[in-house]
Amino acid sequence: xxxxxxxxxxxxxxxxxxxxxxxxxxxxxxxxxxxxxxxxxxxxxxxxxxxxxxxxxxxxxxxxxxxxxxxxxxxxxxxxxxxxxxxxxxxxxxxxxxxxxxxxxxxxxxxxxxxxxxxxxxxxxxxxxxxxxxxxxxxxxxxxxxxxxxxxxxx
Numbered sequence: 617x618x619x620x621x622x623x624x625x626x627x628x629x630x631x632x633x634x635x636x637x638x639x640x641x642x643x644x645x646x647x648x649x650x651x652x653x654x655x656x657x658x659x660x661x662x663x664x665x666x667x668x669x670x671x672x673x674x675x676x677x678x679x680x681x682x683x684x685x686x687x688x689x690x691x692x693x694x695x696x697x698x699x700x701x702x703x704x705x706x707x708x709x710x711x712x713x714x715x716x717x718x719x720x721x722x723x724x725x726x727x728x729x730x731x732x733x734x735x736x737x738x739x740x741x742x743x744x745x746x747x748x749x750x751x752x753x754x755x756x757x758x759x760x761x762x763x764x765x766x767x768x769x770x771x
Contacts, residue, residue, distance in 0.1 A: 625753030639732035644767035646701035
């Protein structure tokens with residue numbers, strides 16, 4: 617899959633799957649970006665799309681996330697993949713309704729890093745609730761813009 621790194625999210629939909637992809641290019645080190653992505657307590661300071669994260673963002677850990685787009689809901693996410701400075705995956709739900717978010721950092725070789733985020737929502741219950749789900753594209757674009765601003769400020 618090719619993901620544009622212009623900071624604008626693209627959403628694709630089918631009956632049992634919604635996928636939102638967004639990417640952006642940053643002039644920051646992978647370790648600076650990774651440090652921001654894995655510091656749960658600091659997320660709300662620089663990230664306008666997150667109200668809070670409780671827990672530790674580390675392999676096998678569970679975190680509780682409250683997003684600005686759905687402040688009444690707490691997402692219980694498990695960190696299932698954790699490759700420092702490269703890739704991280706958070707999952708929640710069951711086969712009836714599952715969310716999977718993947719973060720990937722890719723070096724371009726010119727001191728720029730492409731950061732992509734892909735969120736896939738799927739499951740047998742999706743057709744019944746898809747209409748009530750908010751459009752996450754704008755929020756995901758804001759998230760990466762906030763990440764870029766903070767990462768480049770620190771570089």
